[in-house]
Amino acid sequence: MREVEAAVVREPGTHAVETVALADPAPGEVLVDVRATGVCHTDYHAYTSAETDVPIVLGHEGCGVVKAVGDGVSTVDPGDRVVLWVLPSCGDCEYCRAGEPYLCQARRETRGRMMDGTRRLSKDGDPINHFYAQSSFATMAVVPERQVVPVPETVPYPICALLGCGVTTGLGAVTNIADVDSGETVAVFGCGGVGAGAVLAADAVSAGTIVAVDLDADTLATMREIGATHTVEAGVDDPVEEIRGLTGGVDYAFECIGTPQTVQQAIASLGPGGTAAITGTSDTPPAEIDLGQFTSGISVVGNIVGFTRPRIDIPRYARLYENGDLPLDAVLTRTYALDELGAAFDALAAGDVIRSVVEFEPGP
Ligand SMILES: [Zn+2]
Ligand SMILES: [Zn+2]
Incomplete structure (x- = not known):
């Protein structure tokens, strides 16, 4: 268990940066020091919707550094730079087995929870909901291994955040x-x-x-x-x-x-x-x-x-970026700190940005 700073939504359309508890990664999960996360219309929709189950920490286009891994995790190690992919997938249904994780229906079943139906975020013992099993508007996140994609350290964090969804x-x-x-x-x-x-x-x-x-x-x-x-x-x-x-x-x-x-x-x-x-x-x-x-x-x-097949396509796009064949810098309009998330949402709603990203300082 550790304390992290997270933008918590307790009522639609409002949020506050709070100190909350984040539990250790369970088997098959990865603890990530979040370094940047994209601000997407999907976040904004959930932020303003009365249907969203609050309290919740949004954010689903994250990236960062692996800090620790749960039991059984084999594809990433502490210290790896990773993109956090938006869609949860189970790895076991007919779509996942056919290499079509985007058709997996796990994302519908996991709403607000991790893959095992429980939560890692809480405050004073009261659980806080997750978003796409990621919740990356926070200094650290616990994410299922299948959504954690290693990328080269030469790709800057704000660019990595562009590769997580939109x-x-x-x-x-x-x-x-x-x-x-x-x-x-x-x-x-x-x-x-x-x-x-x-x-x-x-x-x-x-x-x-x-x-x-x-x-x-x-x-x-x-x-x-x-x-x-x-x-x-x-x-x-x-x-x-x-x-x-x-x-x-x-x-x-x-x-x-x-x-x-x-x-x-x-x-x-x-x-x-x-x-x-x-x-x-x-x-x-x-x-x-x-x-x-x-x-x-x-x-x-x-x-x-x-x-998107995250483990195939994201490294491919990262290579194209490194070779100068995918000028993603032009798409990144602005970066914000976590306590400026409200301004980032306003700019998104006004159509003032192509893509903006919340950037974080390195964690301890
Ligand atoms: Zn998105
Ligand atoms: Zn599946």
């Missing part, structure tokens, strides 16, 4: 779901962490035309820096009209926001035989689709986290 989801949507070929045309709807990942990956696979769509002009300027050949300011111009005018309809549309409107736009921007990868949805209300478009041979595909 940006990796966008990268995976392009490389794992859509299989974009060089010269093909791509549109990306919404250029936060997920959309920026999609633009980066589309550029990395040499897509011919990459149209980035967002409400924010500064964000679009950054998208041009990282590979977008064209941009559409959604509040000013009609994205579907612009995209169809530029390309005649794209081969791939990546929806990275999760609103009914952007889902409709992504599908409507497709050319014959095109594919819309719906990547941003979570609790999205129903959307209307023009079914007549299906006679043009279009496909609409879903995914979660870009079908």
